[in-house]
Amino acid sequence: MADTDSAPGDPERGREPDIAMWGASGSGKTAFLAALSIALNKSRDAGWRLIGENAVSRTELAKLRNTLLQARTFPAPTEALTHYSWMIIGPAETRRRWWWPWTARAAKAPKIKLDFLDLRGDLYAESESNIDKKALVDSLVKSRGLIYMFDPDREARVGDAFKHLDAALHEVAGRMLVGDEYEDGKLPHHIAVCITKYDDPRVLRIAMEEGFTERDPTDELRIPHVPPDRVRDFFRLLCHEAHDHNTEMILDLIEAFFHKDRIRYFVTSSVGLFIDEDLGRFDPDDYLNVIDDAGGGLTIRGAIRPMNVMEPVLWLGQMLRPGAIGSRRWDG
Amino acid sequence: MGRLTAHWAILGKTPESLDDYSVIRCSAGAISNAEFGMWLKAFTSGTMEPKALPRVATSYFAAGPDGEPWLGLSLQREPDSQDGFHRPYAMTYYVCVRWADVVAGPSTVSYRALYEALAEEDFSGDAPFRLSLATYDERHLAGQVNGTARRAAALLLTGRPVCVVRAGRLSPDRRLDFLDAVAALLPYGFRHTLAVSTWTNSASRHRIRLSFAEVPPTHGAWELPWEADDRPASFPPQALLYEKELERYQGDDLCDLVGWLGTMVEPRDFDDVSHRAAASRLLRGRASDRVTAYGGQSVVRQPRPSVEQLLHQCRESIAHAEEQRLGALNAQLAERARGRVTEQDRKTYRVFIRANPIRPPERLSGSAVVRDFFEILLRLLYVPPMHAADVEEMLVDLGGQRRLEHGLSPALLAAMSKLLPVSAPSGRLLIAYLQGSEHLHKVLAVMSEDELCHVAVRSRNRKVLEIVITEADRRALPTDPRGMEAVRYALARNRYLIEAISSICAAEESVLRYQDVLWVGHRRYLTSADIKEILADLDSPPRTFLLAIMTLGAPETAPALLHTMAGGTMRELGVTGTPVADAVKAGLDRMLSRDDAGDGRMARYRRRAGLGRLAPASTLGKALAGASVVLVAAAALALWLWL
Numbered sequence: 001m002a003d004t005d006s007a008p009g010d011p012e013r014g015r016e017p018d019i020a021m022w023g024a025s026g027s028g029k030t031a032f033l034a035a036l037s038i039a040l041n042k043s044r045d046a047g048w049r050l051i052g053e054n055a056v057s058r059t060e061l062a063k064l065r066n067t068l069l070q071a072r073t074f075p076a077p078t079e080a081l082t083h084y085s086w087m088i089i090g091p092a093e094t095r096r097r098w099w100w101p102w103t104a105r106a107a108k109a110p111k112i113k114l115d116f117l118d119l120r121g122d123l124y125a126e127s128e129s130n131i132d133k134k135a136l137v138d139s140l141v142k143s144r145g146l147i148y149m150f151d152p153d154r155e156a157r158v159g160d161a162f163k164h165l166d167a168a169l170h171e172v173a174g175r176m177l178v179g180d181e182y183e184d185g186k187l188p189h190h191i192a193v194c195i196t197k198y199d200d201p202r203v204l205r206i207a208m209e210e211g212f213t214e215r216d217p218t219d220e221l222r223i224p225h226v227p228p229d230r231v232r233d234f235f236r237l238l239c240h241e242a243h244d245h246n247t248e249m250i251l252d253l254i255e256a257f258f259h260k261d262r263i264r265y266f267v268t269s270s271v272g273l274f275i276d277e278d279l280g281r282f283d284p285d286d287y288l289n290v291i292d293d294a295g296g297g298l299t300i301r302g303a304i305r306p307m308n309v310m311e312p313v314l315w316l317g318q319m320l321r322p323g324a325i326g327s328r329r330w331d332g
Numbered sequence: 333m334g335r336l337t338a339h340w341a342i343l344g345k346t347p348e349s350l351d352d353y354s355v356i357r358c359s360a361g362a363i364s365n366a367e368f369g370m371w372l373k374a375f376t377s378g379t380m381e382p383k384a385l386p387r388v389a390t391s392y393f394a395a396g397p398d399g400e401p402w403l404g405l406s407l408q409r410e411p412d413s414q415d416g417f418h419r420p421y422a423m424t425y426y427v428c429v430r431w432a433d434v435v436a437g438p439s440t441v442s443y444r445a446l447y448e449a450l451a452e453e454d455f456s457g458d459a460p461f462r463l464s465l466a467t468y469d470e471r472h473l474a475g476q477v478n479g480t481a482r483r484a485a486a487l488l489l490t491g492r493p494v495c496v497v498r499a500g501r502l503s504p505d506r507r508l509d510f511l512d513a514v515a516a517l518l519p520y521g522f523r524h525t526l527a528v529s530t531w532t533n534s535a536s537r538h539r540i541r542l543s544f545a546e547v548p549p550t551h552g553a554w555e556l557p558w559e560a561d562d563r564p565a566s567f568p569p570q571a572l573l574y575e576k577e578l579e580r581y582q583g584d585d586l587c588d589l590v591g592w593l594g595t596m597v598e599p600r601d602f603d604d605v606s607h608r609a610a611a612s613r614l615l616r617g618r619a620s621d622r623v624t625a626y627g628g629q630s631v632v633r634q635p636r637p638s639v640e641q642l643l644h645q646c647r648e649s650i651a652h653a654e655e656q657r658l659g660a661l662n663a664q665l666a667e668r669a670r671g672r673v674t675e676q677d678r679k680t681y682r683v684f685i686r687a688n689p690i691r692p693p694e695r696l697s698g699s700a701v702v703r704d705f706f707e708i709l710l711r712l713l714y715v716p717p718m719h720a721a722d723v724e725e726m727l728v729d730l731g732g733q734r735r736l737e738h739g740l741s742p743a744l745l746a747a748m749s750k751l752l753p754v755s756a757p758s759g760r761l762l763i764a765y766l767q768g769s770e771h772l773h774k775v776l777a778v779m780s781e782d783e784l785c786h787v788a789v790r791s792r793n794r795k796v797l798e799i800v801i802t803e804a805d806r807r808a809l810p811t812d813p814r815g816m817e818a819v820r821y822a823l824a825r826n827r828y829l830i831e832a833i834s835s836i837c838a839a840e841e842s843v844l845r846y847q848d849v850l851w852v853g854h855r856r857y858l859t860s861a862d863i864k865e866i867l868a869d870l871d872s873p874p875r876t877f878l879l880a881i882m883t884l885g886a887p888e889t890a891p892a893l894l895h896t897m898a899g900g901t902m903r904e905l906g907v908t909g910t911p912v913a914d915a916v917k918a919g920l921d922r923m924l925s926r927d928d929a930g931d932g933r934m935a936r937y938r939r940r941a942g943l944g945r946l947a948p949a950s951t952l953g954k955a956l957a958g959a960s961v962v963l964v965a966a967a968a969l970a971l972w973l974w975l
Contacts, residue, residue, distance in 0.1 A: 025352040026417040055547040060535045063381075076420055079353065080376040080536035085550070120352060120373075135537065157416075158350050298418040 019316055020117040020140050022168070023149030024161055028196040028270060029118055030075040032149065032309060033084065034064035035270035039306035040088065047091030048310070053113075057085045068271070072300040073293075081136060082118040087111055088317060112317030117143070140172050145316035146191040150250070152203045152238045159244025162253070166246075169257050190262040190319045192312035193254060195235055198226075198269035199289050199307075203238070207267070208284070210237060222281045223273055225307070231265035262319070266312045272305030334437045336429050338461045340453070341368035343406075344423035347413035353421070360458040363395055363402075363428070372406065372426055377540055378533025380422040383500075385410050388447055388508050389529035389540065393428075401524060401599060404428035405446045425455055427463065431524055435597035439467040440520050443512040443528070470591040476513035477586060480559050484542060485517035486575035487554045488526075489608045490568050493541045495534065495548035499558035504530050507544050514542060517578055517589075519596035519611055526602065541602060570612045577615035582680060584671040585638045589615075639668050639677070639712065640684050646705055650692050655701045662704050669711040682713050682729045689730070692741045699743060706747035718751050723762045740766055757783070758791030761799055776803050781822035789826050792835045800829070801845070805852045820853040827870060828853075834874055846880030858884045860892030867896045872904060891924045 021029045037050040052058030061084070067075050090110040097105065117139050140146070148165070155161050169187075177185060197203055204224070207213050212234045213224035226234050232251070239248045254263060273282060274289035293299040341358035345351060355369040375391035377384075387408040394401050406426040415421050427450045434441050449463035480496065487494045499507065507530040515523055525541075532543040534550070548555035554564055563572070581589045600607045637645075642665050649658040690709075696702050713729060714722040730744060749763045757779070764771040776784070781804065788800035808819035823829065833845045854862055863881060867873065878897065885893060898916055902908050 026350065026415075026419070054550045056534045056550050059547050060533075074419060076380045076382075076422075077353070077415070077417075079379045079422070080373075080533070080538055082379060082533070082536045084535060154350065292418065295412075296414050296418065297420060298414075 018113055018115045018143060018320055019145040019147060019313070020136075020143045021119065021147050021149065022140075022165075023147075023196075024151060024154055024158075024164055025077065025120065026154055027149040027151035027161075029147075029149050030064070030078050031068075031270040032147070032194070032196065032268065033116060033118065034068050034075055035304065035306040035309045036086075036313060037061060037065055038068065038304055039310040042305065043310055048314075049089050050114075051087055051089065053085035053087055060084055061086065068300065068304055073298060078118050078120045080120065084114070084116040084118065086114040086116065088114060088313065110321075112314070112321065114313060114317065115143075137168070137171050137175065140168070141175050144189060144320050146189050147312055147316070148191055148193045148254070149196050150193060150235065150238070151196050152206075152241070153197050153200050155238070155242035155244070155247050156202060157243060159242050159247055161242070162244060162246040162250050165250060166253060169253060173257060184259075186259050187257050188262075189258060190316055191254065191258050191264075192316055193235065193263060193265045194268045194308070194312055195231070195238060195266065196268055196270070198267050199271060199273050199287070201288065204273075204287070206238065206241065207234060210234075212237075220281070221275055223275075223307075224282065226267045228265075231267055234267065235265050264312070264315055266308045268306075268308040268312070270304075270306055270309060271300050272303075272307050274302045275305070277302075334439055334441075334465050334467065336433050336437070336441070336463050336465055338427040338429045338449075338463045339363050340425070340427045340455060340461055341365075341372065342423060342425055342455055343369065343372045344411075345415050345421050347411075348416045350416035357455065358458070359460045361460060367393075367395055368426070371404070372424060374539070375404075375406075375527055376536070376538055377408075377529040377531060377543065378536030378538050380408070380410070380420075381531070381533065382410060382420070384531035384533075385422065386504055387422075387529065387531050388443070388504065389527065389543075390443060390511075390523075391428075391527050392431075392523075392525055401431040402428045403431050403434055403441075403446075403523065405443060405450060407447065407450055425450060425453075427453070427461060429463070431599065435520070440594050440597060441465050442468055442473065443515065444472075444508060445469075447508060468591075468594050470516075470587045470594065472509075473513050473516040474586040474590050476509040477517065477590075478510075478513075478559060479561070480556060481510060481513045481517060482575050482578040483563070483571075484514045484556055485578065486571035486573075487556065487564070487568075488514070488518065488522075488542060488602065489574055489612050490554070490571055491602060491605070491608055493543075493549070493553040494556055495532070495553045496542075496544045496556045496558055497546065497548055498560070499544050500546065502544070502558070507531070511542060516593065518593060519598075519600055519614065520594050521596055521598045521600035522602060522607075522611070524599040524601070570609075574612050574615065580638055580640060583674050583677045584668060637664070639665070639681060642668070643681065643684060643709075644688065646709075647688055647690050650690055650696065650702060650705070653693055653696055655696070655699060658705060659701050662701065662708055665705070665712070666708045669708050673712060675715075678713055678715070682725070685709070685713065685729050690741075692743060697742055702741070703743040703746050706741070706744040707750060710747055710751055716751065718748065718756065718759060723748065723759050742767070758787050758793055758796045761787060761791075761796055762793070765795060765799055772799070781807065781818045782825060785822045785826035785829060788829050788832045792832050794836050797829065797832050797836060797845070801848050801852065805848070808852050808855065810855050816855065823849060823853045824866075824869065828866070828877065830870075830874060830877060834876070839876055842874070842876035843880050843883070846877050847883055850880055850884050854884075857886035858889065859886050860889045863889055863892050864896050867900055871900070873900075891920075894920060894924070 021033075023029050040048040040050050050061065052061045060082075064075060067073060088111070090112075092109040093107045094104040095107045096103070117136070119136055150161060173187060176182065176187060182188060195203070198207070207226055208224060212226045212230050214227050215222055215224060219225075236248075236251050239250050242248070271289050273287040275281065276283055276286060289301050289304075290298050291301050339359045339362055341355050341363075343353055343355055345353060346356060353373070355365045355372070358365050358368050371391060371393040374393075375389065377387060377389050380387075385408060387406075389406050389408070391404040391406070392402065393404070404426055405428075406424050408422045408424045410420060411423050427446065429441075429446075445466040445468070446463070449461075449465050452464070453461050484494045484496065496510075502510075511528040511530065515526055515528070527540045527542075529538075529540045529543040532538055532540050532545045534545045534547050556564065578589075600611070602608065642661055646658060646661045646665065649655075649661060692699070692702050710718065710726070714725065726748065727740075730740065745763055745767050749760065749767070760775055761772070764775040776799075779787070784800045784803055788797050791797075804819050804823070808816045810816065828846065828849050830846075833842050833849075837845055850858065850866070858866070858881060863885065866881065870877075881893065898920060899908075902913050902916065907913050
């Protein structure tokens with residue numbers, strides 16, 4: 001390998017992340033990633049797998065899985081800009097030959113490359129002179145998909161989501177929209193807005209009391225969920241409930257900067273709701289899956305059933321695949 | 333012990349806090365809270381992992397309007413409490429000192445010293461600390477150096493970070509000592525831009541240049557497995573050269589090197605190609621010349637050359653007959669010999685001497701300075717006191733490729749005889765032999781026959797054996813019965829040198845050696861009485877010894893030999909006095925009987941076997957001989973008549 005004079009430890013050299021994570025401290029970014037492979041494993045559409053593309057990412061993936069599955073707790077707060085190179089491999093599709101349509105043949109398995117950038121939540125609030133901040137904004141400019149994590153619990157207690165999002169969006173927009181490349185004045189990213197911690201009583205109670213939840217008749221566990229067409233409204237409501245009045249502007253801020261058809265809203269939970277095995281279905285009086293342990297930390301009580309963790313990633317992956325409808329290349 | 337003013341900060345969270353990591357307390361003065369936060373976060377080792385704690389890391393930064401350089405060290409621990417999201421978090425305790433203060437003191441500062449000083453503080457109030465720092469301990473640092481440290485130091489000079497893997501079992505203390513040792517193998521000034529950590533997370537973006545990790549970062553860093561021999565792929569030549577140079581320093585030399593590098597405090601930057609290149613060239617030929625190449629500046633003190641370099645210079649001095657210079661070099665070499673010399677060091681020096689033989693010219697044959705040099709050399713090469721085995725080694729090490737025994741310098745031999753203790757007569761014998769027959773006779777003259785044989789048995793040295801047998805042969809003259817008796821007695825007491833001969837010689841040579849010994853002891857073919865006497869005191873004599881007896885057996889001694897051998901074997905097997913012993917004796921008598929009955933049995937045997945007695949001479953032969961006589965007579969008669 002050639003001698004270089006670069007700064008040490010530059011894992012992103014020559015490769016920018018496809019998907020960047022975005023969200024305040026404690027909003028559940030790393031837990032979301034930890035739950036991703038579990039969600040894929042538990043998917044009804046069997047055959048999706050998450051693998052690490054290199055030794056570092058494989059090691060980190062194993063660590064994250066073990067934290068949830070073995071230690072039954074949550075990952076430690078992210079201290080530094082962290083890069084994961086993962087890939088989702090789906091089941092092989094079947095195709096029929098046009099000249100002999102009576103038999104099908106296996107085609108290539110779909111592969112979605114996921115380069116995630118996880119970060120400490122306060123990095124967006126740092127000054128531009130911060131080296132990590134600069135690297136982060138660079139990567140956001142060059143990334144193609146965003147996962148924005150909105151933590152209603154944190155917003156109810158702290159309320160700093162707008163501050164972080166606003167600062168970051170303006171920096172990215174300042175870099176991308178000044179020129180003529182994007183004449184419509186919108187950022188070209190696809191963005192999955194994820195309302196996290198659906199299993200938190202405050203979040204679920206609001207959803208249920210305000211009538212946003214439905215029961216899927218095919219779901220044996222009878223878990224209440226927010227139907228996709230109502231998530232946006234639910235998000236707006238949660239923003240209104242926040243500690244900071246500015247938070248209610250978040251939805252408008254997002255829709256002002258991104259194309260509406262490139263925004264999708266999800267209600268997520270990394271560990272899901274507790275289901276009593278004896279009862280075999282959701283119990284509105286006993287669904288806490290994350291409880292305090294003796295040491296003052298948190299522990300996962302029952303089975304891990306990630307909710308809407310896989311869906312935002314698959315959606316972004318499909319949107320970003322070359323040739324996919326809605327995908328669009330740019331040079332940043 | 334030095335004292336330095338240190339500023340400090342704590343990066344972490346208060347229990348139950350919903351905030352991100354921030355500086356929750358710091359000293360007042362030179363560095364603001366925001367600056368502390370910025371630099372601490374900039375030099376993070378990555379997301380906390382419980383198994384990696386406590387974690388120690390170093391960092392550097394410039395602060396103030398003049399960009400004053402600082403050196404920092406952090407200790408990260410996990411508190412018992414959780415943050416507001418019930419998550420574990422880390423508390424980072426950080427101290428930083430001005431680079432100028434670090435290098436201005438009487439001694440530079442190691443990472444360990446800084447760490448230990450930090451651990452003593454309670455991080456309360458807002459006043460800067462006055463750290464009590466241990467002095468730079470070259471010996472401790474040199475003691476931590478292993479092959480991985482040398483390679484890491486060499487690889488750092490490529491400008492790329494180094495990540496040590498497969499070392500998760502090492503304690504944080506050991507990892508810190510390793511990082512300190514690697515830094516100590518480079519000019520101290522590089523610590524000015526060296527960030528190290530006892531553990532990093534390779535998925536995290538960090539700017540730690542030297543660290544331990546579970547796996548290396550995907551791009552840009554050298555992966556260095558702990559204590560693995562294989563070099564990384566595409567190992568750069570300049571790194572290989574530096575590593576090789578470092579390998580030459582062992583023991584005290586390594587301590588000296590670390591001390592010398594510790595004096596090179598001018599700030600150096602790993603990102604500066606010229607600084608790295610200058611460092612790569614630093615160790616080349618540092619012995620003889622005052623080093624001025626490094627950074628264009630002369631160093632504080634001249635480094636001590638390595639022992640190999642000194643030996644090389646001594647060799648040159650001897651070759652050019654420069655006694656004065658050799659005398660000065662002797663002083664330096666003697667200082668090294670008085671210090672700690674490990675067995676590995678001695679091996680290294682011996683290899684060097686074999687590859688670079690030292691041959692004093694004729695005009696220095698009587699030089700006391702050369703003799704002193706060889707005396708010091710021998711102290712370096714062999715563990716005192718010297719033994720005969722060392723002399724053998726010396727022949728290999730100093731005798732040159734052909735191991736010329738008589739080509740050794742008199743000065744060397746004089747030095748050896750001076751070093752060999754009185755309790756090493758075999759060595760003295762060898763030295764005397766190498767010095768010449770006159771010296772040898774002097775030594776032999778004061779040795780009794782018994783001492784001679786004892787030396788041969790103890791030394792188990794071929795040359796000593798040869799000397800002893802030759803001397804015994806000289807003393808055991810048939811005209812001197814007392815001398816003969818003394819030699820024979822000494823040989824018997826020392827079991828006919830069986831232990832020496834059997835351990836030195838192969839089968840055929842053994843037989844010949846035993847022949848020599850037996851002949852020296854008896855000066856005649858062995859009689860039955862001799863054979864019985866020789867074998868009486870020997871349990872399980874080797875077969876080669878028995879063969880030697882057979883080669884010297886007098887007529888009619890076969891029964892005695894056979895009976896003695898049988899008797900010895902039965903004693904050894906513990907069957908004496910049993911029916912088996914009687915049967916053996918009867919069998920021997922039958923085998924060795926000479927009566928008619930015996931002849932008759934033999935004749936019958938031969939007939940049964942179809943073997944007739946061969947006639948002494950055939951009839952045809954007799955006829956031919958008679959005819960020849962007749963022909964000769966007739967020819968003589970005819971000649972006489974014709975004449």
